[in-house]
Amino acid sequence: MEQRDDRAALVDSLQRAIDAVPREGLPGDGTAPASTSAPRDDDDRSELSAAANRAYAILAQRDHSRAELRTKLIARDHPEPVVDDLLDRLADARLLDDQRFAESFVRSQRQGRGSSQGAIRRSLRQKGVADEDAADALADAGDDLPFALEAARKKARSTRSLAPEVRLRRILGVLGRRGFGGSIAQRAARQALEEEPGTHAP
Known part of the structure; x- marks a missing residue:
């Protein structure tokens, strides 16, 4: 529930920022000096508004890094200077934060x-x-071993009908696909097998 509330708050804040894009920070409107990077005419303003609405649609699905969002917006043919301006605005509003x-x-x-x-x-x-x-x-993600062991135990339970050496290979395969390798994968796989009743790791 808390995560959904956070998402709703983010989407609401982003929508308000997007709604304000065509009106705020434009030279001559009293909100920004003419030397800023804000759009200079109606075409630029329209481009920024279109890119902003595209960004809203993308970020409403899930969070993105700045580079991810930039790539997606440019791939949709939004001009790079407009995209970079928009990303700066979103970052300033703390709606885009790597x-x-x-x-x-x-x-x-x-x-x-x-x-x-x-x-x-x-x-x-x-x-x-x-x-x-x-x-x-x-930094606070914790040690890899408990996560590797949890995955290994789950795979061990689903391979009880197989030979020990086959089970070990299957478990190591699962761990490898999740990015666990070397001594951690071996330790987790063997411990998971040894915890199984009547089973000894090969």
Whole structure:
């Protein structure tokens, strides 16, 4: 419920910001000096309004990093200068924040998918989030082993009819796809098998 309330508040704030875009910060309207990067004519104003409404539609679905949103808006043929202006406005209004996005992404990937820190870090990098923001968001993510062990136990329960060596391979495959590798994957897989009644890890 709290997450839905947060989303509703964000969408409502974003809608208000978008509604104000064509009217605020324009040279000669008394709200911004002529030297700002605000649109200079009706065409620019229309482009910014169109990009803003597209951004609303995108962000209403889920949070995005700045780089993600920029890529999607440009792919829809919105001019780069207009997109960059809009992104600055959204960032100034705290409606676009890579640090907040990274923290939310880490929570969803840890709690929803049980992904490893390495896999989450790679995904954040692909989404254009700076390594520093990713590191800050991952600082409280906890150790990988409990998440790897939970995934390993689940796979172990579903492979009880198979030979031990096959079960080990299947478990390691699941862990690998979630980004767990090396000693953590081996430790989690073997512990999960050893916890099964009458089973010994190969």
